Amino acid sequence: MRRLLVLVAALTLTACSSAPATRETGREAGQAAAPQAGFPVTVENCGRKLTFDKPPAKVVTGYHPALETLLALGLGDRIAGRTNFSESPFLPGQKEQYVKIPEISDTIMLPQKEVMLAQGADFVLDNAMAGFDAAGGYATVEELDAAGSPVYILGGWCSPEEVLEFTIDDTYADLRNLGSIFGVPDRADALISELRGRLADVTKRVAGRTPVKVLAADGGRGPVNAYGGAGITNQMITAAGGTNVLADVKGDYTEVSAEKVSAAQPEAVLISDYATLRGEDMPSSPAKAAEVFAIARNSPAAKDQRYLALPVAAQHPGYRNILAIADIARFLHPDAFTR
Known part of the structure; x- marks a missing residue:
């Protein structure tokens, strides 16, 4: 089978778990600290509730659109590991940031289970569930939850059925959720407004x-x-x-x-x-x-x-x-x- 079919098909596998994933980041057990303003934050993703007591600081991203989205939000300094991206052009200004982030997989997929768990990530962002399939040798969502590395899937691509239900509003919802998770809601709102403006301009130009x-x-x-x-x-x-x-x-x-x-x-x-x-x-x-x-x-x-x-x-x-x-x-x- 052609490699391109493997790529696209792989990104639409495996339904999302319903197990909860709660994360308290950066604290030794038993330590107390004053809560950060705006936290805790809870969002829903793939039928799971993800709770954060502070913004993630050691993030791993899967397929490149996940990295692009965080970079667009100005969160490049939070990304500790990324996968390889070599199949299409970078967005303006992003390649310089990409090359500075450690590569933990030489493919677009997350690394195998042992390598992934060793990253010690406090947040994992990807575009589909294929990189969490135990049959493929990957760490599952449940295993990453247990390790304190909650997983968020962009676009609601949590199952093959949900891939078909995608709407453009899902992109805005992801930006809003990520803005809340990382404590940068103003950045998210500004980016959403910018993108809505771009789309409105297109709509106006092609109308009629x-x-x-x-x-x-x-x-x-x-x-x-x-x-x-x-x-x-x-x-x-x-x-x-x-x-x-x-x-x-x-x-x-x-x-x-x-x-x-x-x-x-x-x-x-x-x-x-x-x-x-x-x-x-x-x-x-x-x-x-x-x-x-x-x-x-x-x-x-x-x-x-x-x-x-x-x-x-x-x-x-x-x-x-x-x-x-x-x-x-x-x-x-x-x-x-x-x-």
């Missing part, structure tokens, strides 16, 4: 324009690896002034027959871009676009060779989602952004 028929795909010569009518990618297409030609297909990332793709007649194509993550089983974005155009060869998109390489990190929960909507809108409606 005919939606562009969009196919979002990840390549494939027989069945096409594509995005159906639920989840993040579908939400971004709609918000950017497009209409998903596979909106009637149940699911998010799924295989779609060549016949259905050919009949869809897209006017534009979004291609999941892994950029520098290359290998014999990892074709480039132009190569994947060529596969799709060969199947939909009579479509307007194929005739115009019209596609946008969309960083796959934008197709997972995190701060980047709203930024990607603006990029997609510029691609679909370039004349709406000339002023």
Whole structure:
């Protein structure tokens, strides 16, 4: 199986535990201290209540959108360990911070159980439950809770069913929760206002324009690896002034027959871009676009060779989602952004 399928499929495994996870950070047993202003804080995530008596100070992040989100909140100094990120461009100003944070895994996944537990983290942030699957050799949510390392999953991606229920509001909810957890609610509110402003600008610019028929795909010569009518990618297409030609297909990332793709007649194509993550089983974005155009060869998109390489990190929960909507809108409606 192609490596890209392993990546995307892995990020949608394993339902979330309902066990509670309460964390008192940075205190020796029996020590007393005056509570910090605004604490304790309790938030809900994956059906669990997470309680914090003080802001986390030793954080481990999983797949890169989790790191991006904390950096956007100005919390880079709290991150003690991160996973590898090499498949798509960094957001402006973030690579300099990324390289200073210790790498604890040479893949996008969290490290194996023993290494993960040895980190002594007081907070773990990731985009899905795959990195907590005991069958894969990872520390479970329950084991990390017991070690004082509560886990928060962005976007409500706590189970395959919840992946399909994602809405853009989930991104704002995550920022608000993280602002509370880290004691920086004002930063979170300011970032949310900024992102809402960006989205409102896009909405205003594309209002009244005919939606562009969009196919979002990840390549494939027989069945096409594509995005159906639920989840993040579908939400971004709609918000950017497009209409998903596979909106009637149940699911998010799924295989779609060549016949259905050919009949869809897209006017534009979004291609999941892994950029520098290359290998014999990892074709480039132009190569994947060529596969799709060969199947939909009579479509307007194929005739115009019209596609946008969309960083796959934008197709997972995190701060980047709203930024990607603006990029997609510029691609679909370039004349709406000339002023």
